[in-house]
Amino acid sequence: MSSQAHFTDFKSDKQPTWCPGCGDFGTMNGMMKALANTGNSPDDTFICAGIGCSGKIGTYMHSYALHGVHGRALPVGTGVKLANPDLEVMVAGGDGDGYSIGAGHFIHAVRRNVDMTYVVMDNRIYGLTKGQFSPTSREDFETSTSPEGTKQSPVHPLALAMAAGGSFIAQSFSSDAMRHTEIIEEAIEHDGFSLVNTYSPCVTFNDVDTYDFFRDSLIDLEDEEEEHDPTDYDQAREKIMDFDNIYQGVLYQDDDSVGYEKRLGIDEPMNEIPDGAPEGAMDLVREFY
Amino acid sequence: MPEDLNWAVGGEAGDGIDSTGKIFAQALSRAGRHVFTSKDFASRIRGGYTAYKIRTSVDELNSVVDRLDILVALTQRTIDENLDELHEDSVVIYDGERSWDAEVPDEQIPLDVPLKSLAEDAGGAIMQNVVALGAACEVANFPIEHLDSALEKRFGDKGQKLVDNNQEAARKGRDYVRENYDHDFGYDLDTTDEDYVLLNGDEAIGMGALVAGCRFYAGYPITPATNVMEYLTGRIDEYGGTVVQAEDELSAINMALGAARAGARSMTATSGPGIDLMTETFGLIATTETPLVIADVMRSGPSTGMPTKQEQGDLNMTLYGGHGEIPRFVLAPTTIAECFHKTIEAFNLAEKYQTPVYVVSDLAMAVTEQTFSPEEFDMDAVEIDRGKVVDEDDIDQYMDEQGRFQPHYDAADGISPRAFPGTVEGAHMTTGLEHDELGRRTEDTDERVQQVDKRNRKVETAQNEEDWSPREFGNEDAENLVLSWGSNEGAIREAMQELDIDVRFISVPYMFPRPDLTEAVESAEKTVVVECNATGQFADVVERDTLTRVERINKYNGVRFNADELVDRITEAFAAESEVTA
Numbered sequence: 001m002s003s004q005a006h007f008t009d010f011k012s013d014k015q016p017t018w019c020p021g022c023g024d025f026g027t028m029n030g031m032m033k034a035l036a037n038t039g040n041s042p043d044d045t046f047i048c049a050g051i052g053c054s055g056k057i058g059t060y061m062h063s064y065a066l067h068g069v070h071g072r073a074l075p076v077g078t079g080v081k082l083a084n085p086d087l088e089v090m091v092a093g094g095d096g097d098g099y100s101i102g103a104g105h106f107i108h109a110v111r112r113n114v115d116m117t118y119v120v121m122d123n124r125i126y127g128l129t130k131g132q133f134s135p136t137s138r139e140d141f142e143t144s145t146s147p148e149g150t151k152q153s154p155v156h157p158l159a160l161a162m163a164a165g166g167s168f169i170a171q172s173f174s175s176d177a178m179r180h181t182e183i184i185e186e187a188i189e190h191d192g193f194s195l196v197n198t199y200s201p202c203v204t205f206n207d208v209d210t211y212d213f214f215r216d217s218l219i220d221l222e223d224e225e226e227e228h229d230p231t232d233y234d235q236a237r238e239k240i241m242d243f244d245n246i247y248q249g250v251l252y253q254d255d256d257s258v259g260y261e262k263r264l265g266i267d268e269p270m271n272e273i274p275d276g277a278p279e280g281a282m283d284l285v286r287e288f289y
Numbered sequence: 290m291p292e293d294l295n296w297a298v299g300g301e302a303g304d305g306i307d308s309t310g311k312i313f314a315q316a317l318s319r320a321g322r323h324v325f326t327s328k329d330f331a332s333r334i335r336g337g338y339t340a341y342k343i344r345t346s347v348d349e350l351n352s353v354v355d356r357l358d359i360l361v362a363l364t365q366r367t368i369d370e371n372l373d374e375l376h377e378d379s380v381v382i383y384d385g386e387r388s389w390d391a392e393v394p395d396e397q398i399p400l401d402v403p404l405k406s407l408a409e410d411a412g413g414a415i416m417q418n419v420v421a422l423g424a425a426c427e428v429a430n431f432p433i434e435h436l437d438s439a440l441e442k443r444f445g446d447k448g449q450k451l452v453d454n455n456q457e458a459a460r461k462g463r464d465y466v467r468e469n470y471d472h473d474f475g476y477d478l479d480t481t482d483e484d485y486v487l488l489n490g491d492e493a494i495g496m497g498a499l500v501a502g503c504r505f506y507a508g509y510p511i512t513p514a515t516n517v518m519e520y521l522t523g524r525i526d527e528y529g530g531t532v533v534q535a536e537d538e539l540s541a542i543n544m545a546l547g548a549a550r551a552g553a554r555s556m557t558a559t560s561g562p563g564i565d566l567m568t569e570t571f572g573l574i575a576t577t578e579t580p581l582v583i584a585d586v587m588r589s590g591p592s593t594g595m596p597t598k599q600e601q602g603d604l605n606m607t608l609y610g611g612h613g614e615i616p617r618f619v620l621a622p623t624t625i626a627e628c629f630h631k632t633i634e635a636f637n638l639a640e641k642y643q644t645p646v647y648v649v650s651d652l653a654m655a656v657t658e659q660t661f662s663p664e665e666f667d668m669d670a671v672e673i674d675r676g677k678v679v680d681e682d683d684i685d686q687y688m689d690e691q692g693r694f695q696p697h698y699d700a701a702d703g704i705s706p707r708a709f710p711g712t713v714e715g716a717h718m719t720t721g722l723e724h725d726e727l728g729r730r731t732e733d734t735d736e737r738v739q740q741v742d743k744r745n746r747k748v749e750t751a752q753n754e755e756d757w758s759p760r761e762f763g764n765e766d767a768e769n770l771v772l773s774w775g776s777n778e779g780a781i782r783e784a785m786q787e788l789d790i791d792v793r794f795i796s797v798p799y800m801f802p803r804p805d806l807t808e809a810v811e812s813a814e815k816t817v818v819v820e821c822n823a824t825g826q827f828a829d830v831v832e833r834d835t836l837t838r839v840e841r842i843n844k845y846n847g848v849r850f851n852a853d854e855l856v857d858r859i860t861e862a863f864a865a866e867s868e869v870t871a
Contacts, residue, residue, distance in 0.1 A: 012718070014729055042716040048547070058718050059730055064710035066550055067720035068543065069573050075507075075540040079547025079555070080710070082531055083505050087551065087710055108536040264531050271552025271709050273502030277671035278528060281500050285666045288486035289319070289442075 007036040010045070012062040018053060019127075023200030023211075026174030027121050028057055030198075031090065034184035035063075040088045047090050048077040050102065052128050053202075054094035054121040071102030074109040077116050084269040085261045088188065089116040096126050099135040099155045106157075110164040110193055115259030117187040120157065121174070121200035124209040131205035141208060158240045158251060161195045167257035168194035169240065170250045173214050174201070179222070179248060186250055192257035199246075214246070221249030231255055292346060294429060294476060295356050297371065298418065299340035300363030302333060308443070309361075309418035310341025311658065313425065314487055316439035317345045318660045320432070321481030325350040325779075326658040327849070329370070332512065332596045338366050347479050350659070351624070351779025352852040358476075359428055361421045368393060380428050380474060382421050398472070400424065402465050411458035419455050423462025431478040433463055486663050490628045490654030490776075491558075494584050495520030497632030498556055500671055503582070504530030505548035505555040507541040509563060512596045513655040514586035517558040538566035542583070546570060549579045550719065552709030554636050558584035561603050562593065568610045571645060573721040575615045575744070578697065578705065580639035580646075580676070582632065587651040589847050598847030599653045601775055604826040607647045608801055614741070616748050618646040619800035623760060623778040625654055626665045627798060633671060638755070641676040642704060642747045649800065651821070653776045653849035679706040681713040688714075695726040699739055703746030752802045759804045762794040769793065769863045770813035772839070774800060774827045777819050777850050784855035790863055797827075803834070810835040817842055817862045821849060840865075 010032040018024050035045055045063040049055040051070035058065030064087070068076050077091040098106055098120045109118070125143065126132040132145040135155040142149060161169045168190040172180040180198065187194035199214045221228040221239070228249065229235055236252035239245075298309045307328070314324045325344045331337035342357070344350055357374040360367065362383045368375075372394070375381070381393045385401040393399035402424045404417035411420070419440070426433045437456050444451040488496070495517045498506070506525060508518040522532045530553070535541035541557050549555035559567060564585050574581050587603045589595035594602075607619045618638050622631040628650055635646040679687060687695050687706045696717045698705040705726075708715030722730040723737050731737065762782055763771075769792040773781055778796040785792060795809060810816050810831065816839040818828035823845040831839055842858050844850055 012729075043713050044711055045716075046551070046710050059720070063716050064550075065716075065718045066547070066577065067718065067722065068546070069570055069721060072539060072543040072570065075535065075543035076547035076550075078533070078540075079505065079507065079544035079549070080551045081547075082533065082544075083548035083551035083553035083555070084710060104536055105540055108540065265526070266529075266531055268529060269552065269709075269711065270504035270530055270548070270554075273504065273554060273673065273675075275673055277500045277668035278502070281668040281671070282663070282666075284496050284499060284524075285486055285663045285668075288488040288492070289484060 004039070005036050005041040007032040009042055010035055010061050010063060012060055014059050016060045017056065019204045021203040022053070023123060023174040023202065024053055024057070024121050026177060026180065027119065027198050027200045028060060030172070030174065030177060030180040030184050031092070031119060032061060033181045034188055035088065035090070037181070038185055038188045044086065045088045045090065046077070046080045047092060048073040048080065049092045050097040052094040052097050052126070054092050054097060057092045071097050071100070072105060073097065074102060074105045074118065078109060078112065078114050081114050081116050082261050082264070082266060084271065085266055086269055091116055091118045093118070093120050095120060095122040095124060095134045095136040099157055103135070103155070107160065107164045110161050110166045110195065113167055113192045113257065113260045115191055115193070115261060117184065117194045117196065119184065119196045119198055122157070122197050123200050123202035123206055125202050125206040127202045127205055138208065156243060157195070157197045162237060162240050162252060166195060166252065167192040167254040168250070169236070169252040170195065171197045171199070171246070171248055173199045173218055173248055175211055175215070176248065179220065183250060190253060190257065191262070192254070192259050217246055218248045219245055221247050221251065292348070293344050293350065294346070294358050294478060295342070295344050295354060296359045296425060297340050297342040297357050298361040298363070298421065299338065299367030299370065301335070302331060302337045302339040303335035304363050305418050306339045306341050309422065310343060312419070312439045312443050313422050313436070314343050314658050315442060316436040317343065318485045318487040319438045320435040320478070321483040321485065322347055322478065323350045323485070324487060324658065324660045325353065327353045328656045330597050338364070338370055340367065340370070347481055352783040353849070354851055354853055359425050361425060365389065378475065382424050382428070384417065400428070400466065400470060402462060404462070407461040407465060408458050411461050412454035416455055416458035419458040420462035423459030424466045426459070427463040427466040428474045429476045429478050430474070432480065433459060435480070484663065485660035487658050487660050488625065489516065489656060489658050490625045490650050491516030491586065492520050493625050493628035494558065494632045494648065494650065496666070497629040498582070498636070499524060499528065500668065501554060501633040501636040502673055503554045503556050503636065504528065505545065505553040506530070506557065507533040507535050507544035507548070508557050508559065509535050509538045509541050511560045511563050513588055513652040514558045514560045514563070514584065516655065517584060517586070538563040539569060542567040542570045545581055546574055546579055549581050550710070554640070556582035556584065558586060560586050560588050561590045561606070564603060564606055564610065572611045572613055572615050574645040575617060576721055577719045578643035578744070580643050582635045582639050582646050582648060584632070584648040584650060586655045587649065595847045597652070599651060599821055599849045600845060600847065601651055601821040602826070603649065604774070604800060607649055616644055616744050617801065618642070618644060618751070619649060620646065621649040621775040621798055621800050622654070623775060623796045623798050625657065625659045626661050628654060629666055631798060637672070637674045638751065641674050642751050643676065643707065644747060649775065651776050677704055677706045679708050679712065679715070684708060684712065684714055689727070693727055696728045697724060697726045697740060697743070699726055699743050702750040703743050704750065748802060757799045757802050757804050760796040760798065762796065763792050765793055767791040767793040768814035770795065770809060770816040771819060771859060772797065772806065772816060772827070772831060773819040774798070777821065780850040780852045780855055781819060783852035784859060787852070787856045788859060790860060792859065805834070806831060807835045810837050810839070815840060815863055817859065819850065819855070821845065
């Protein structure tokens with residue numbers, strides 16, 4: 001696209017099937033706005049998603065997109081970005097997709113530090129399968145598969161990311177459109193892997209982690225009294241390991257971060273190849289003399 | 290069978306057995322002799338018996354035999370393990386000064402060479418294996434200059450001093466035998482002016498991938514496929530590509546999928562247990578119509594099975610693996626050189642038809658080093674076909690009325706256009722859900738049928754447009770028909786030279802689509818299918834395709850077929866009263 005894209009250019013003509021009031025609407029709008037605001041166009045953007053309500057996002061947005069299998073969106077995004085570093089790669093997932101079935105890939109994507117933005121729509125429940133607990137559900141959360149509570153500690157995504165050497169760790173709330181968009185913009189502009197854990201309430205199955213709950217409990221790191229410096233590792237660690245409070249904003253950012261693709265020396269898309277064997281191909285054979 | 294020499298070095302894993310064998314194989318290859326190697330190894334890093342065997346001749350070799358003429362034994366177990374293969378003229382080179390808990394049996398010629406102390410004289414005990422190689426050169430009457438050349442290749446990068454020391458060590462071994470054993474061992478190894486190359490199946494797959502323009506490889510280490518990744522690492526970068534060692538096979542194949550969608554020629558390689566994990570994503574690749582090459586280097590299964598042993602047990606998995614119905618291509622190279630050619634073909638098929646393509650190799654090929662004329666790898670003959678890739682100039686013709694690009698356009702040949710991300714006006718959705726021509730989810734019954742038919746039509750198109758011919762050997766009119774797939778070809782061809790009966794041999798490198806064998810099977814009196822598995826997976830396929838019962842020769846003890854045993858088993862199979870009538 002020659003001219004500057006408007007965020008509506010990232011919208012597809014498919015009507016979302018998310019429940020009315022779903023947090024994912026706000027999450028997606030913020031993603032679209034952030035992409036447009038950072039100068040990207042649908043033709044230069046690749047969105048990867050897995051399975052679940054979050055997985056549908058590629059359908060409702062307009063860009064190059066892949067909706068794959070459960071929990072594996074990060075490896076797909078890794079392959080896309082390494083094969084074409086010119087693309088803006090954004091990966092979307094849910095708390096189940098990213099922190100349960102995909103937890104292994106999550107840790108490795110964080111430490112690999114490929115330049116892409118991972119937005120996790122965290123609603124602390126399994127919505128699309130109709131209300132089972134998720135890895136971020138509270139220990140006393142009662143659902144169809146946890147009638148007496150989950151009896152397990154929840155996963156702390158930001159702490160996991162920090163332990164894995166994350167270079168950009170942030171959290172947002174889909175209903176706070178301005179801040180959510182700003183945070184994703186910062187994530188896009190970060191060189192390296194950016195985690196944005198986005199609270200994206202499920203209005204149908206989760207009556208605990210509601211809009212009101214997040215509105216009342218979120219502490220914005222931009223508030224002056226917080227005096228938070230995301231480049232200060234110790235400060236970031238203190239906030240991230242504070243499981244009694246939830247924060248909105250960029251908790252940690254490593255300004256010296258360099259994306260994995262740059263460290264590998266990949267500077268061009270890999271989609272051009274010679275018409276026949278490459279020049280000097282017989283040298284490959286001669287190695288075996 | 291060709292006049293040949295069979296040589297082996299054996300010891301504990303960690304004794305440098307592999308590199309010792311490789312150096313000798315290279316020396317023979319550089320002398321213009323054919324070489325065919327095999328390895329016995331256990332699934333452990335140190336300790337445990339391991340051996341590297343070399344068969345060499347001036348004639349072409351395609352198989353192993355159960356005979357050892359010269360054995361370099363670094364441990365007693367090496368002798369014990371190979372007792373059956375030793376004969377009365379076999380020479381056993383060993384170091385009596387090393388802790389040696391038993392004797393070389395009387396039937397063999399014992400050659401006690403102080404390997405370790407001679408190596409120390411030459412500069413270090415570590416070179417005792419090279420001393421043994423020098424001794425072997427003298428026994429075989431093989432000019433040591435060729436060994437010098439192989440040592441130069443092996444150690445040249447590490448400095449002339451190391452090369453000199455090793456060449457000196459080799460001479461000490463040679464001279465020791467010359468001075469202490471006044472014995473004509475009866476060997477006189479001819480050399481030729483041929484310039485052979487020596488490589489194994491994994492290397493051939495890796496080289497084929499590079500030549501075919503593969504730019505992205507993601508994999509997870511697994512025996513016996515790891516060597517493909519190791520080959521590409523370091524080399525692919527020179528072509529602007531990369532290798533990623535992923536956290537597991539699930540990740541590897543999804544990374545490869547992502548790279549393929551971004552427009553790179555992309556592949557992964559693994560073995561059976563890895564294919565199990567990758568099968569989750571296999572259907573996604575097919576339904577999103579993503580070109581991807583997956584090499585399955587088979588080993589003994591099921592489950593962890595015998596990781597370092599041979600089997601052709603994954604045919605059903607590659608043909609049928611995955612839920613739902615999945616169009617795919619399955620190629621099974623029949624020789625190491627074919628591993629190269631079929632990998633190139635796999636990339637073209639994958640991109641032309643936008644499907645996953647399996648290249649099914651096995652441990653016997655992966656760990657076998659074999660000599661070839663460099664002309665076998667004809668680079669001028671390499672063609673690259675990327676299929677229907679559209680750019681901004683021609684994308685318009687694949688738009689719907691509303692100007693939207695249709696990545697799953699219902700083309701007559703089943704092949705829709707591809708737009709690499711970044712192509713202007715090409716933005717589109719790809720999903721594992723059933724989708725419409727735009728790539729968007731649908732549950733519409735007509736659209737479902739349209740897309741299933743479209744994907745299956747690609748296979749029909751390929752069946753008509755590509756050459757799926759098998760490789761044929763022997764007498765076309767013979768009433769005895771031998772069928773096989775994959776790596777058994779060499780052993781069968783060699784067995785045919787010794788058979789008293791006339792056979793027609795069809796070696797099949799295409800498992801799906803595959804050649805129509807009906808006419809061949811119907812015109813034969815009896816058909817025997819040879820394969821390295823217990824149940825006869827290919828034989829089942831042949832029976833289903835041709836509606837004719839076939840005989841089976843199966844082997845599943847973890848060891849490949851050799852020519853000798855096939856002479857007996859094929860003779861027996863055709864002599865036996867048929868249990869079934871056609």
